[in-house]
Structures are given as structure tokens and as C-alpha cells.
Amino acid sequence: MIDLRKLANDTDYRDGAIRKGASAGDIDALLASEARRREVLTAVENLRAEQNSVSKEIGRATPEDRPAKIEAANTLKAKLGALEDELQTAQTAVTDLALQIPNPAHESVPDGGEEDFRLEREVGERTPAGPKDHAELGESLGIVDTERAVRMSGSRFAYIFGDAVRLQFALIQWTMNKLMGHDFVPAVVPVLVREDMMVDAGFFPTDRDQVYELEKDGLFLVGTSEVGLAGIHRGERLDAAELPKRYVGYSSCFRREAGTYGKDTAGLFRVHQFDKVEMFVYSHPDTAWDELELLRTLEEEIFTELEIPYRVITVASGDLGNAAAKKYDIEAWIPSQQQYREVTSCSNYTDYSARRMGTRVKEDGATTVLHTLNGTACAIGRTLLAIFENHQQSDGTIVVPEVLRPYCGGLEVIGPREA
RNA sequence: GGAGAGGUGACAGAGUCCGGUCGAAUGUGCCUCCCUGCUAAGGAGGUGUGGGUUCACGCCCACCGUGGGUUCAAAUCCCACCCUCUCCGCCA
Numbered sequence: 207m208i209d210l211r212k213l214a215n216d217t218d219y220r221d222g223a224i225r226k227g228a229s230a231g232d233i234d235a236l237l238a239s240e241a242r243r244r245e246v247l248t249a250v251e252n253l254r255a256e257q258n259s260v261s262k263e264i265g266r267a268t269p270e271d272r273p274a275k276i277e278a279a280n281t282l283k284a285k286l287g288a289l290e291d292e293l294q295t296a297q298t299a300v301t302d303l304a305l306q307i308p309n310p311a312h313e314s315v316p317d318g319g320e321e322d323f324r325l326e327r328e329v330g331e332r333t334p335a336g337p338k339d340h341a342e343l344g345e346s347l348g349i350v351d352t353e354r355a356v357r358m359s360g361s362r363f364a365y366i367f368g369d370a371v372r373l374q375f376a377l378i379q380w381t382m383n384k385l386m387g388h389d390f391v392p393a394v395v396p397v398l399v400r401e402d403m404m405v406d407a408g409f410f411p412t413d414r415d416q417v418y419e420l421e422k423d424g425l426f427l428v429g430t431s432e433v434g435l436a437g438i439h440r441g442e443r444l445d446a447a448e449l450p451k452r453y454v455g456y457s458s459c460f461r462r463e464a465g466t467y468g469k470d471t472a473g474l475f476r477v478h479q480f481d482k483v484e485m486f487v488y489s490h491p492d493t494a495w496d497e498l499e500l501l502r503t504l505e506e507e508i509f510t511e512l513e514i515p516y517r518v519i520t521v522a523s524g525d526l527g528n529a530a531a532k533k534y535d536i537e538a539w540i541p542s543q544q545q546y547r548e549v550t551s552c553s554n555y556t557d558y559s560a561r562r563m564g565t566r567v568k569e570d571g572a573t574t575v576l577h578t579l580n581g582t583a584c585a586i587g588r589t590l591l592a593i594f595e596n597h598q599q600s601d602g603t604i605v606v607p608e609v610l611r612p613y614c615g616g617l618e619v620i621g622p623r624e625a
Numbered sequence: 626g627g628a629g630a631g632g633u634g635a636c637a638g639a640g641u642c643c644g645g646u647c648g649a650a651u652g653u654g655c656c657u658c659c660c661u662g663c664u665a666a667g668g669a670g671g672u673g674u675g676g677g678u679u680c681a682c683g684c685c686c687a688c689c690g691u692g693g694g695u696u697c698a699a700a701u702c703c704c705a706c707c708c709u710c711u712c713c714g715c716c717a
Contacts, residue, residue: 244677247677248677248685251677251685251686251687252685254685254686255684255685255686257698258685258698260697261645261698262645262646262698263697264697264698265697265698266645266646272697275697276698277697278697279698283696283697400707
């Protein structure tokens with residue numbers, strides 16, 4: 207949720223919202239409706255004050271005096287009722303308009319759409335295309351099975367077997383350990399959540415189509431562990447001294463992938479169910495931008511150590527999504543496609559999401575909204591895919607990255623699965 | 626799934642039957658001061674959140690799980706929902 211005061215008084219803030227696609231007209235309409243809301247609010251409160259004092263008098267009045275006083279109170283009540291309806295209308299108007307305004311882009315974010323990202327750096331040498339893409343490779347080694355998964359659940363599902371499973375758990379364990387070294391608190395989070403959590407975490411109403419709904423229970427399957435992490439301190443006031451609070455969450459994630467027919471249909475790249483290790487930071491406003499750099503550094507470290515070539519881009523303003531003020535994508539090199547594809551990302555939401563969540567900081571007696579950030583530590587499916595392709599040998603085996611070997615019993619090479 | 630009990634401030638815990646003087650007794654904790662070889666004990670005062678308005682002091686509004694309703698007036702009455710606990714059943 208946008209900061210209305212700041213939007214009215216801070217031109218840089220306002221400009222940042224416009225760079226993300228908000229129109230000046232919408233912003234002015236919002237500010238006007240907010241002014242209107244306050245006007246009505248004052249009127250309502252004055253009337254309520256009057257009514258309160260009249261009611262108290264009735265309580266003290268003698269039985270003979272009461273009927274007349276109650277009569278007078280009744281007319282006040284009618285007046286108040288009408289004004290309250292007006293206030294409700296004004297309030298709804300403000301909220302509706304406010305939800306349309308995205309979190310302003312940070313000044314360091316390039317203008318433009320999806321193609322206008324800024325390339326920050328490219329690391330590692332692009333691996334030449336191997337004999338097989340990850341899907342063929344996985345099937346031939348018997349470690350990924352999408353055919354049987356289709357029979358089980360339909361398209362965009364996969365079975366993972368054998369050494370790929372060992373690799374999956376190695377990835378989880380390794381990233382968890384790495385992050386715990388940076389004071390991240392490990393968390394396993396609920397994947398079924400209530401509607402309000404989806405709204406407050408910023409996914410509804412925009413991404414409602416992408417989410418599985420369990421109508422019978424009024425619950426939703428999360429598309430990312432971020433939902434569970436973002437809600438941990440909902441409605442709480444944290445002490446400035448305990449910030450930053452960093453969490454690393456692990457969970458399965460579920461996405462309907464509506465509107466992606468025909469895109470990335472093979473293998474693990476785009477599936478309805480995948481596991482993810484996710485970072486989330488509750489930060490003091492003063493250090494939030496440092497935290498974003500920490501998340502980016504950690505994400506880069508992970509791909510460097512997995513020996514996967516990647517590049518880092520700063521996403522352009524128009525492609526940021528509602529809540530992010532700035533976002534880095536880490537894109538891994540996919541040899542079979544001869545291009546970089548997104549594997550992880552990290553964003554600074556500043557106070558945008560925390561305001562709706564009601565998560566605040568208490569410092570020197572004053573209370574302000576804190577800042578939140580999130581980033582992918584490891585999207586298991588896509589990372590497995592990148593490992594398969596970049597570490598594929600000419601003989602059709604896969605070399606396990608050295609850092610993972612201690613986590614999968616010293617396994618060095620993945621060959622065809624027995625049996 | 627069946628049967629009960631309950632959700633009040635940092636916590637504990639009154640108030641709810643019989644609506645008004647209840648933003649809410651009392652205790653603990655916390656803060657300031659006094660007393661005191663030290664500590665403990667003791668004494669005095671203070672101690673919720675959000676919002677509106679004001680240069681400011683202040684004044685006002687809202688909040689007793691959430692949302693509606695009744696009433697001049699609701700923590701208190703009515704309805705719906707959410708949550709917690711206990712017992713039974715079932716279960717990884």
C-alpha cells in the first residue's frame with residue numbers, strides 16, 4: 207500500500223510511481239479522494255462527539271426529562287447515519303484507488319519494460335550446448351519422469367527419482383546451512399493459507415488466477431514460501447534493536463501457470479509444483495538497501511559455487527511488479543537454449559507490503575513502518591535443471607558440483623539409474 | 626466428525642446474568658523519584674494502540690477475537706464468522 211502523505215508531499219516518490227506506470231491523473235484522483243475522506247471524517251467525528259455527550263446526559267437525566275432528550279438524540283442519530291454512509295463511500299474510494307498505485311521505483315532502476323533491464327554483470331563462461339537438454343537427459347538417466355507424472359496429475363508435473371532426489375535434498379541442506387551462517391532463521395511455512403494473507407502479502411487480487419483455491423475450506427495453496435514468511439510478524443511492532451530479522455523458508459510452491467500454454471512445456475522449467483528455499487528480511491528502513499545487496503550477493507554466491515554461469519540484471523521499472531521498488535534477477539545460462547533464464551531474484555519492497563501487513567518498528571518511543579525484502583535462495587527445479595545441463599558430460603552423465611557432494615554421500619557423478 | 630468451555634491492556638485476571646459514571650478494578654512486570662552499607666524489601670507517581678485537529682498545550686474519535694444488528698447509549702443484548710482449550714472418535 208502506497209504512503210499517501212509521502213505521495214502528496216514528495217515529488218521524487220510521486221515520480222517513481224509514474225515511472226512504474228501510474229498516471230498523474232490517477233495519483234491526483236487518489237489525493238483528492240483522500241482529502242475528501244478526511245473532510246468527511248472530521249464531520250463524522252464531530253457529530254459522534256455530540257452524540258456521545260447527549261447520550262451521557264440521558265443517562266443522568268430524570269425519568270421525566272428523558273423522552274424529550276431521546277427524541278432529540280434520535281434526530282442526531284439519523285444525521286450521523288447518513289454521514290457515516292458517506293464516509294464509508296469515501297473510504298472505499300481511497301482504498302480502491304490506492305491499491306492501483308504501485309510502489310515507486312528506486313532512482314537506480316532503469317526506465318522501460320521487460321527488454322529494458324540493465325545488465326549488471328556476467329559471470330562464468332557460457333557452456334556450449336550438450337547432446338541433450340535437461341528433459342531428455344533426465345528421462346534418459348531415469349531421474350526425471352514427466353510421462354508417468356502426466357498420468358498421475360496431468361501436464362506440468364514431474365516425478366523426480368534416484369540421484370536427482372539426493373541432489374535436491376543436498377541443495378536444500380547446503381543453502382540452508384549457508385544462510386544460517388548469515389543469521390537467517392530457518393522456517394518451514396504453511397503452504398495453505400487464508401485469503402487475507404494472500405491479499406496482505408500482495409498477491410491478491412493481481413495474481414488470483416495463478417493460485418490454486420480450495421473452495422471448501424476457504425484456503426489457497428501458496429505460489430511461493432514468501433507468503434508464509436511475509437505474514438510471520440503481521441500486526442506486530444518489533445523493536446529496532448532486533449532488526450534485521452532474516453528468515454529462510456522452505457516449502458513446496460504451487461502455480462496454475464494460467465496463460466502459459468505452450469511455453470516451456472518440457473521438463474522441470476515450468477511446473478505446477480516445485481520446492482523452494484526462500485529468503486525474507488524484516489529490515490530497519492535505514493539499512494534496507496544494504497540488505498538487498500546482501501541478498502543479491504548470496505544468490506550470486508550460490509550459482510558461483512554450483513559452477514553455473516549466470517548474469518545479473520536490474521529489472522526495469524515497468525517490469526517490477528506492484529510491490530518491488532527495485533529487483534535483481536539472477537539468470538542462469540541454459541546451454542540447450544543458448545540463453546540466460548531467470549532462476550532467482552530478489553526485491554526490496556520498502557514499506558509497501560509492511561504497511562498492509564501492519565508490521566512496524568518501535569524506536570525511541572516512535573513507531574514507523576519497517577521495510578521488507580525477499581529473494582529466492584534456491585528454486586530447486588530450475589537449479590537442478592541448470593546443474594543437469596551445465597554439468598552434462600559427453601557420455602551422458604552429470605557431474606555433481608563439488609560443494610554438494612558432502613550433502614549427498616560423496617556422490618560425484620550421476621549415471622543411468624539402475625533397475 | 627461429535628460434545629462442552631472460552632477469547633478483555635506486556636502478562637495474569639475482574640467486569641458480561643441486571644446495557645449508561647468502563648479505555649476498563651486488582652495483581653505482576655516496566656519507567657521516574659524517595660528511602661536504604663550493597664541487594665532485596667518498603668513508599669509516591671507514571672505506564673495501550675491507531676486516527677483527526679492544533680504552531681503548541683490540548684481537545685476529539687475509534688478500538689475489550691472479526692464483521693454485522695438492536696438501542697438515545699454495547700466489553701456487556703442478538704446474529705454470523707474466525708480462533709483457542711478440554712473430552713470422545715479417527716489419523717501421518
